Amino acid sequence: MTDRAAAPTTLRCGPYPIERARIAAFAAALGDPHPAYTDPAAARALGHPDVIAPPTYLATLAGHAEDQLLAEQTGFTTTEGVVHRAQTLRHTRPAHAGDLLHATVRLSAATTLAGRPLLTLDCTFRDEHGAPVATTTSSLLCPAAGPRPARHPLDSTGSEHP
Secondary structure (H helix, E strand, O other): OOOHHHOOOEEEEEEEEOOHHHHHHHHHHHOOOOHHHOOHHHHHHOOOOOOEOOOOHHHHHHHHHHHHHHHOOOOOOOOOOOEEEEEEEEEOOOOEOOOEEEEEEEEEEEEEEOOEEEEEEEEEEEOOOOOEEEEEEEEEEOOOOOOOOOOOOOOOOOOOOO
16 A cells, blocks of 8 residues: 555545335344334334434444545555454434435544554545534554565474474
C-alpha cells in the first residue's frame, strides 16, 4: 500500500436500504429475540416508526463501505490477511426498517505496526434526509507489503518436542 496520496481517502457508499427481513435474519443470527427487531407493533410501542436493527447491524454495512475504500488504495489488492483489531459504534438513533442510508467512509489515520500498515477508518451513516444515524471507527492491521522475514525455530536442535 504505497502512494496513498494518489488514492482517495474518502468515499461515499450506498444507498443501503434497511429492510425488515434482513434485520430479522441478523437478529436471528445473533440469537437476540428482542421483539423490536421483528415486530413492528413492539417497535412502535418503544417509540420507533418500524422495527429497529440491532446496534451491530451497521457494522456489516461499514465493512462493505470500508472494503470499497480499501479497493481504491494503491497496492491494496485484497482484504485477505487483514486483522480487524477494534471497532466502535456510536449511534445517534437506531437504524430502522424503511431507512435508506448513505455511508461516507474516510481513511482517518495510516501508520505502521511491526512493519504492517495500521489503518483507522471512520464510517458515518446518514439517512435519506441527511440526518446522522451512526458512526463506526475501525482499526485494521493489513498484511505487510513486502515478503515476510524467514522464521527461525525456537529450538536450535530442530526437534519439534521440548
